[in-house]
Amino acid sequence: LAESRSLGDIGEHAFLARLCARLRERAELRSGVLVGPGDDCAVIDAPTYPLALTTDALVENVHFRRDWLTAGELGRRSVEVNLSDLAAMGATPTYTLVAVGAPPDVPADYVDELLDGCVAATEAAGGVLLGGNLTRGEGLSITVFAIGRHEGAYMTRGGALPGDLLVVTGTLGGAAAAVDAWQRGDRPAPALRERFVAPKARLAAGRAFANAGAHAAIDVSDGFLADLEHLCRASRVGAVVERERLPRLPEVGALDASGEDFAATGGEDYELLLACPPELESRLVQLAALCDVTLAVVGRLTPAEEGIVLLDASGAPHHPRRAAGHDHFRAGESRGGA
Amino acid sequence: LAESRSLGDIGEHAFLARLCARLRERAELRSGVLVGPGDDCAVIDAPTYPLALTTDALVENVHFRRDWLTAGELGRRSVEVNLSDLAAMGATPTYTLVAVGAPPDVPADYVDELLDGCVAATEAAGGVLLGGNLTRGEGLSITVFAIGRHEGAYMTRGGALPGDLLVVTGTLGGAAAAVDAWQRGDRPAPALRERFVAPKARLAAGRAFANAGAHAAIDVSDGFLADLEHLCRASRVGAVVERERLPRLPEVGALDASGEDFAATGGEDYELLLACPPELESRLVQLAALCDVTLAVVGRLTPAEEGIVLLDASGAPHHPRRAAGHDHFRAGESRGGA
Numbered sequence: 001l002a003e004s005r006s007l008g009d010i011g012e013h014a015f016l017a018r019l020c021a022r023l024r025e026r027a028e029l030r031s032g033v034l035v036g037p038g039d040d041c042a043v044i045d046a047p048t049y050p051l052a053l054t055t056d057a058l059v060e061n062v063h064f065r066r067d068w069l070t071a072g073e074l075g076r077r078s079v080e081v082n083l084s085d086l087a088a089m090g091a092t093p094t095y096t097l098v099a100v101g102a103p104p105d106v107p108a109d110y111v112d113e114l115l116d117g118c119v120a121a122t123e124a125a126g127g128v129l130l131g132g133n134l135t136r137g138e139g140l141s142i143t144v145f146a147i148g149r150h151e152g153a154y155m156t157r158g159g160a161l162p163g164d165l166l167v168v169t170g171t172l173g174g175a176a177a178a179v180d181a182w183q184r185g186d187r188p189a190p191a192l193r194e195r196f197v198a199p200k201a202r203l204a205a206g207r208a209f210a211n212a213g214a215h216a217a218i219d220v221s222d223g224f225l226a227d228l229e230h231l232c233r234a235s236r237v238g239a240v241v242e243r244e245r246l247p248r249l250p251e252v253g254a255l256d257a258s259g260e261d262f263a264a265t266g267g268e269d270y271e272l273l274l275a276c277p278p279e280l281e282s283r284l285v286q287l288a289a290l291c292d293v294t295l296a297v298v299g300r301l302t303p304a305e306e307g308i309v310l311l312d313a314s315g316a317p318h319h320p321r322r323a324a325g326h327d328h329f330r331a332g333e334s335r336g337g338a
Numbered sequence: 339l340a341e342s343r344s345l346g347d348i349g350e351h352a353f354l355a356r357l358c359a360r361l362r363e364r365a366e367l368r369s370g371v372l373v374g375p376g377d378d379c380a381v382i383d384a385p386t387y388p389l390a391l392t393t394d395a396l397v398e399n400v401h402f403r404r405d406w407l408t409a410g411e412l413g414r415r416s417v418e419v420n421l422s423d424l425a426a427m428g429a430t431p432t433y434t435l436v437a438v439g440a441p442p443d444v445p446a447d448y449v450d451e452l453l454d455g456c457v458a459a460t461e462a463a464g465g466v467l468l469g470g471n472l473t474r475g476e477g478l479s480i481t482v483f484a485i486g487r488h489e490g491a492y493m494t495r496g497g498a499l500p501g502d503l504l505v506v507t508g509t510l511g512g513a514a515a516a517v518d519a520w521q522r523g524d525r526p527a528p529a530l531r532e533r534f535v536a537p538k539a540r541l542a543a544g545r546a547f548a549n550a551g552a553h554a555a556i557d558v559s560d561g562f563l564a565d566l567e568h569l570c571r572a573s574r575v576g577a578v579v580e581r582e583r584l585p586r587l588p589e590v591g592a593l594d595a596s597g598e599d600f601a602a603t604g605g606e607d608y609e610l611l612l613a614c615p616p617e618l619e620s621r622l623v624q625l626a627a628l629c630d631v632t633l634a635v636v637g638r639l640t641p642a643e644e645g646i647v648l649l650d651a652s653g654a655p656h657h658p659r660r661a662a663g664h665d666h667f668r669a670g671e672s673r674g675g676a
Contacts (some may be wrong), residue, residue: 013564017571034388037493038424039572040557041390041486050372052379055437055471055483062474088378099393099437099481133393136400138476143437145393147482156377163447219378226351233355234377 006220007111007134008104016134017109019115021128026119030128032094036245037131044095044130049149052091056082056221063268068182069197071110074142075117076198081221082146083125083201084128084270088219090210091154092146093203094129098144100136107310114142125203137185152211157234160216160275164301166239167209167274169202171195172218172224178264189251201271204291207272217276223267226318227288231273238306244313261320264310275301345449348443355448357453361467362659363631364457370432370559375469382433382468391431395410395419398463398477401606407535409448412480413455414536415622419559420484421463421539422608426557428493429486431465431541436482439475452480461542491548493574498554498613500612504577505547505612507631509533510562511590514604527589537608542629550621554613561605563658567646569611576644579597579637579644582651599658602648605611609641613639 007015020038027036036041058064069077075098077147083093098118101218102111107114111134122129127146174195186197202219218231224246232239246263248256256263279296280287288295301311312318345353358376361556364372365374373381396402396416407415436456440449441457449472465484469556512533519526526534540557547555558568570577584601586594618625619635626633640647650656 013560035427035492035494039496040423041392041429043427043429043492044389044391044490047385047389050383052486053382053433053435053468053483054379055435055469056439056441057473057480057481058476059439071386080475087380089373089381089383091341091379095391097391097393097483099398099483101393101479130391131393133395133481134394135397135424137397138399139478141394141439141479143395143471143481145391145435145659150381154373154381156373158377171634213452217378222351272614 003056004107004109006105006134007102007106009032011109012134018123019112023131027128027130031094033128033130037129043143044132047094047149049151050154052086052089052148052289054082054085055143055145056085057141059141065182066140068168071113072117073197074178075114076121076141078144080199080201082144084199084219084221086146086148087201087203087206088155088217088272089148090153090206091124091150092207092242093122093148095128095130095147096122096144098128098132098142100134101141102134103138103140104136106140108146116152116276118144125201125207134319152207154212155210157216157218157231160231160235160237160301162237162301162303164215164275165278165281165297165301166301167276168247168296168298169205170271171247171249171270172269172271173256173262173266174222174249175199175261176270177252177255191249192251195269197247200270201270201292204270205272205293208287208291209276212280212287214276214280215256218273220269220271220273221267223265224273224276225264225308225310227273229338231275232308232328236304237274238302238304239299240309240311242311243318245296246296251311251323252270265320284322342447344445346417348446351593356448357472359560361457365455365466365468365552368605369398371466371468372453374466375467379593380468385432385487385639387486387489388492388639390424390427390486390488390492392420392423393481393483394423395479395481397479403520404478409451410455411535411554413452414459417456417459417478418483418539419538419608421459421541422537422557422559423482424486425539425541426493426555426610427486428544428555429454429488429526430545431460431463431484433466433468433485434460436470436483438470439479440472440473441478442474444478453479462549476478490545493548493552493555495556495569497552498573498575498639500575500639500641501616502553502613503616503641504579504637505620506585506609506634506636508609509585509587509590510592511560511600511604512587512594513537513601513606514583515590515593529587530589534606534619534629537606538611539608540631543610543631546625546629547614550618550625552612552618554560556611558607558611559605561603562611563602563646565611570646574642575612576640576642576646576647580587580649581656583634585632585634587602588651593671599609600653603658
């Protein structure tokens, strides 16, 4: 087997020229793209909708280790975590840009596959990858910028009211359980690995709930309780949540039953947490079918002064063993290595 | 003097909450900003112009060292290098997003000043900083995403024709001469330092030349010859350039006279290189006054088969001692340390 050539072997300009030619051809076939990747800027035609803009980064040894997932999976994941922010606002993805930092010894094939993953995730969501940037870095990092359009209503973290239902898409805690297995030197169960390496932004659900009149939404990236706290702070409300109702894969259920709190505190699930007026309850079955996603009512919003309360099966307050959410700047709480 | 608290001391969420509150208030005062920093996405009202989109990153020990410039200067520079890409297309800045990677021991004050610099540069150009992302990284890195609008014509790297004049704004080589001094352990002359720490995107010139009918443009980030090569490749033309005509500060002139080639090969000047139809020559004095920038005609475009030729004062081909432009992935050519 021939060794793949590294970025250092090929050189920045030669590698970029090849990469841009490939990406530009794809992008400029799409309507609205006046100038694709490879120039000083991309240029898009005037959109006629409000635009949602977001950025999120994945950093090696902070958010992932290279041996946890393939280059293609890493590229798709880098885009999906950004699309998840668009989903939380109810937006439809239109464009992405990708800024990669890489050490010189990274194989050029690796970066190609990474970018292919970024393109695949962008295009699967109906968007166009418009370009980006490549620079040397000490570790691998991928910073994605995503733009979406709002054809209908949009949601923010604010706007939730006491009495609203708390609805969660999909399942919680699987990604964190996979990371925990890797960090202990184990191989995560396939279903858990999948939750980490292949999150799917809940775009259809975001749009459907925004248009159905949901009051507020956030994507679960820091962990359910941490993101619930963000939503409650922005909306000036409290919340009561039943721990048993948090949706879990069977593998996560077993771990949480034996003392863990992956569903309540594990991050990087990229599901949506939605605050819905009570009259939406009767439409949840229909919305779940429409959006091809499971939906779980996990609690209810309360007045701000009641704070955030997590109840165990007996109805007593449950205090998670681990802090709610992780903080990448605090060594004791950081996950993902380093 | 009290020690400034680090990001690790304060924690990601507390720091971000404070930062976003500050940025959000500023941004939401501006028309067109429906949701400012601090939510899952920013939301802007539908623009009615074609949009230019770009991203560029500054990485510690690759593009800068922290002791070369203040946090505020680094923030402004991070934005200006992106606005320079907008200038090269003839666009007017509208929005920026900033993704910061930082080690946990970075003082929170440092990140605040860095962001203040990003806000200042964005607002000085008439734009709004819409938000961003903060993550842990091994070194400091700032990835900016900039959006501009085209009220008039836009330029690309393609479109230049044989016979076009090559026009350069400002002066070349100063930033590279400053970096060279730092790397030799010297202190650069104040005028050279200024060229590195405080580049100014040539936005007025970009707009004016686009509307005056310039055929092509690129910003000089990799180095004059390297960026000329990019423009020539995209336009399928060659070029002949007179080395003596490259505009230089006196300090750069002295270095280049003694065997250096900072003006021809040094990067990070963030000036514009423009391909102009010959009939624009008579309007250059007026354009320079209008845009408050010096303009130099440095050469002329030729048919592609003539390649790129740099002539010395005697009219003989000049071969720069250093490779044209730098390649961050090739150790021998990389600048900025590490």
